[in-house]
Amino acid sequence: MICLTLSGSTLSACLSEIRENREYIDLAELRLDYLEKSEQERASEFPSMTDVPVILTLRRKEDGGKCTLSEKERRALLLSALDGDFAYVDIEEDVKKNDVEEKARAKGVKIIRSFHDFSGIPDDIYSRIYRLAERGDIAKAAVTPHSIQDVLTLFRISEELKEIPKIIIGMGDWGIPLRILYRRAGSILTFASSGEAVAPGQISAKDLKLLYRADQVDEKTGIYGIIGNPVLHTSSPQIHNPGFHAIHYNAIYLPFMVDNVRVFFALAEYLRMRGFSVTIPFKDAVLMYLGNITREVKQIGACNTVVRMPGMWKGMNTDYYGFLAPILKDIESGRIRNSLVIGAGGAAQAIVWALRNRGVKVTVLNRTVTRAEKLAKINLCEYDTLENASKYEGKVDLIVQTTSVGLYPDFDANPIGSFHFTGREIAYDIIYKPKMTKFLKEAEKAGCTLHFGEEMLLEQGKLQFELFTGYHYPKLTPQM
Ligand code: ATR
Numbered sequence: 232m233i234c235l236t237l238s239g240s241t242l243s244a245c246l247s248e249i250r251e252n253r254e255y256i257d258l259a260e261l262r263l264d265y266l267e268k269s270e271q272e273r274a275s276e277f278p279s280m281t282d283v284p285v286i287l288t289l290r291r292k293e294d295g296g297k298c299t300l301s302e303k304e305r306r307a308l309l310l311s312a313l314d315g316d317f318a319y320v321d322i323e324e325d326v327k328k329n330d331v332e333e334k335a336r337a338k339g340v341k342i343i344r345s346f347h348d349f350s351g352i353p354d355d356i357y358s359r360i361y362r363l364a365e366r367g368d369i370a371k372a373a374v375t376p377h378s379i380q381d382v383l384t385l386f387r388i389s390e391e392l393k394e395i396p397k398i399i400i401g402m403g404d405w406g407i408p409l410r411i412l413y414r415r416a417g418s419i420l421t422f423a424s425s426g427e428a429v430a431p432g433q434i435s436a437k438d439l440k441l442l443y444r445a446d447q448v449d450e451k452t453g454i455y456g457i458i459g460n461p462v463l464h465t466s467s468p469q470i471h472n473p474g475f476h477a478i479h480y481n482a483i484y485l486p487f488m489v490d491n492v493r494v495f496f497a498l499a500e501y502l503r504m505r506g507f508s509v510t511i512p513f514k515d516a517v518l519m520y521l522g523n524i525t526r527e528v529k530q531i532g533a534c535n536t537v538v539r540m541p542g543m544w545k546g547m548n549t550d551y552y553g554f555l556a557p558i559l560k561d562i563e564s565g566r567i568r569n570s571l572v573i574g575a576g577g578a579a580q581a582i583v584w585a586l587r588n589r590g591v592k593v594t595v596l597n598r599t600v601t602r603a604e605k606l607a608k609i610n611l612c613e614y615d616t617l618e619n620a621s622k623y624e625g626k627v628d629l630i631v632q633t634t635s636v637g638l639y640p641d642f643d644a645n646p647i648g649s650f651h652f653t654g655r656e657i658a659y660d661i662i663y664k665p666k667m668t669k670f671l672k673e674a675e676k677a678g679c680t681l682h683f684g685e686e687m688l689l690e691q692g693k694l695q696f697e698l699f700t701g702y703h704y705p706k707l708t709p710q711m
Contacts, residue, residue: 255440275315284318459510553691574633637668654678
């Protein structure tokens with residue numbers, strides 16, 4: 232079940248939140264502590280105003296809520312709200328047996344017994360969940376993972392407590408896999424937010440339902456993902472998930488924040504993952520865990536795609552293909568013979584190798600010239616400083632921008648600001664947020680042909696999809 236946490240301050244605002252998200256959710260949580268005082272007193276009317284089952288919660292400040300009432304006042308408010316037909320009521324673990332509990336039981340309202348830990352994962356989490364469940368309630372543990380090891384621990388605990396009705400939530404960015412794979416983690420529901428601007432760790436109900444199809448995950452669902460740090464901004468889920476859906480392939484693709492690649496591989500085994508994408512800063516770090524790599528990975532020294540093979544993980548690189556795909560015709564026709572590559576970082580490695588492998592002449596320009604020199608030596612090409620960019624005006628067919636300069640939110644920066652395009656060049660920026668960088672704007676003004684980072688991202692993703700599934704990427708345009 233996907234449960235929408237209502238954040239409105241009035242009952243009517245909460246109803247509109249439900250209305251806007253109705254097709255994505257199975258139930259809603261009314262947070263009494265978010266309501267204005269006069270609205271709190273009318274809370275009992277709420278369940279009859281909507282067709283979704285509602286959880287009643289009045290969260291104390293120390294548990295992350297807004298309620299500062301005395302315990303007696305808080306109980307009185309919950310009791311009066313329980314006159315309404317709520318489906319569940321949330322009662323904190325440490326609250327002793329009381330009139331709220333009695334009234335809920337008498338009315339057949341299910342009890343969710345919750346505890347919160349904003350600093351980490353309590354050592355006794357296992358026994359606490361077990362004890363709560365023994366009382367016949369639904370145990371809810373909202374804890375805070377701080378590493379991929381913590382995420383693995385939470386999945387393991389969930390597995391061990393498989394038979395117990397529970398909700399395990401990993402708060403913050405690290406906990407996102409538990410929110411999306413809540414069914415695999417054995418939770419009866421996952422909490423979602425409304426709207427697009429969500430707090431860290433929270434995912435919108437729309438994304439959980441339509442993008443991830445989190446409520447459809449079953450034992451047979453193949454799990455794929457992307458590892459990186461940071462990784463939550465990635466558009467790759469928008470490529471793979473709609474692709475899986477379109478070809479009726481039972482699989483899910485989600486982001487994993489990672490701090491330790493070795494532990495992630497343990498998690499990947501644990502979840503029986505079938506493959507994953509790799510982004511910054513792990514494209515080199517994964518190499519030592521792979522049993523097999525392709526020639527490209529060996530040459531480039533970086534891997535962005537890992538797939539499960541019998542008894543081992545295999546590493547591939549689809550970045551180089553994704554980069555080439557939009558300009559391949561121009562290389563083959565001879566329109567592109569001579570190029571400038573701006574930057575000498577991880578992304579440039581694959582790009583310079585791809586161009587050289589296709590016989591294109593390359594000059595690498597970089598702020599730190601020793602890095603440009605090193606890359607040029609490996610790939611048998613030329614190098615120079617960024618300041619000398621104007622030397623190459625009118626002499627190259629293709630200019631590729633591979634640095635992070637111009638990346639969101641740095642809209643107004645261009646690493647070769649003084650360079651004059653003649654209009655004959657093909658300008659290619661691998662940044663995809665924003666789509667139109669300052670570098671590309673300058674090139675457009677001069678009348679150049681443009682290529683966008685989005686094209687590279689999509690092309691590398693399509694090839695990755697084939698490696699993951701064995702099927703061609705379907706005919707659809709991902710909303711990235
Ligand atoms: P990636 O793996 O994304 O390529 P990287 O290895 O850190 O990341 O490389 C970033 C590239 O952007 C490098 O070429 C870097 O230049 P240096 O080698 O001199 O560091 C370039 N870069 C980053 N910030 C820059 C800036 N403000 N001006 C010019 N180049 C910059």
